[in-house]
Amino acid sequence: MTLLAVESLRVAYGDLTAVHDISFSVEPGEIFVLLGANGAGKTSVLRAISGLLKPTRGTLNSEGVSLLGLRPDQVAHLGIAHVPEGRRIFPNLTAEENLDVSFIRQRSKETLAQLRDRVYGIFPRLASRRRQTANTMSGGEQQMLAIGRALMNTPKLLMLDEPSLGLSPLMTELMFEQLARIRDQGASILLVEQNASCIDMATRGLLLANGHTMLSGDHAKLRDSDFVRRAYLGV
């Protein structure tokens, strides 16, 4: 069943329409990328899905359940986790406390400690930082923590808003590899990026410009499109 179906989604801030009637869907096992330059409307799409803002029109469904009108915590309880732009970890909590508060018992077959250990398995750096206050961690570690925190929701769909922002190319590559591993463990991924190197691991995707869909299709179509090549890959 379709994990996420977005139909004719429109988001407006007052007079400014930031997202113009876009549609896409994410199927189980996918890594779907939402590409676009700054101000294209990517964050607005994610915020609408997770209930942080109310779309002007359109529908949002997850496995046949409408997300419209749900609070963000209710969307999280349905298994849609959102790693927001700029990480937004809890700065005065330790790394481990950041994970603990994000544990949704009803969604997990594992105990808190088991799930935590699984996250530490994916991000060993976090295990060595567990007692450290989150704001003293490096940018890369904070990004791992933000993703680890979302995994504590036991999500079926993991949405990430520009996780590569502020990371070195090497760190970015490492993080993308970890996302592929997370997908292999059963979660689907909706990845928002400006960084086109993520196309390599995408199954499908959509290119957004000024709130409009410029292009949408599978991995090959994104990779071979002149538009993406010119705008992002500099070829």
Added chain:
Amino acid sequence: MLQALLSGILVGGVYGLFSMGFSIAFGVMRIVNFAHGELVMIGMFAAFFAYSAAGVDPLVAIPLAFVVVAALSAVLYLLVYRRFVGRATLQQLLAAIAVALILQTSATLIFGPSAHAVRSNWGSQYLLIGPIFLSYAQLAAFAISVACVLTVEAVLRKTSWGKAIRAVADDPEAAQLVGLNSQVINITAFACSGALAGIAGAVLVSYYPVSPHVGFLLMPIALIATVLGGLGSIGGAFVGGIICGVIQQMTSVLWTSALQDVPLYGVLLLLLAFRPYGLFGRVSAH
């Protein structure tokens, strides 16, 4: 001097206790609750009522004050403060002042405008250590305050509810995204904020007379203690309260008790000018 320092610390413990409640409402919900002093006043009256109606010692009536003020706070949250979460606006301040006046007036209607004091046998006795004398009531008040503060700190550090509260205080939006129901957390946090005021009231009334207007004397202390301790730092507010107590006692010994609050306000102004994030300031999410 030493006398003033010690009694300042003792009195300051109770200040710290209700300041911690004030600081929770601010830290978690960004609500500046100008009616917090009135919540202490209600706690004082609840304990006084138990004493005058049934002869119960105020310290034994702590659970009563706790429940009454926590419940009242939850109701006030749902009726009024819920609308202002995250926004310490002028409207919010006015609404809180309106709540304060309503509570004052209600207390006046029920108990009359005059001050009432509890006269217990042990409460008016003093412990003499050389030249220093300390009132048993204040010693007990301090011990109870410290116990409460340590309990609250432990709950905030160790329990999942406490961690959730701290997460909301750090970043309410991110807290919702990870699945925390902010309404549930806010209402319980506000009730907790009131409960601390209630306990402080019951403790305070064992040595300090209660009148409907006592809240307006206490409120500035909570504000100053919170700024001293660092806005949003819940443990810092307790230390801030103790500092307030010491400054007050020192002033009344070295100068005059009529003006014991003047240096306190001076400290507030200096702080706002030079250390707006307090002595124990901490990072915010943005």
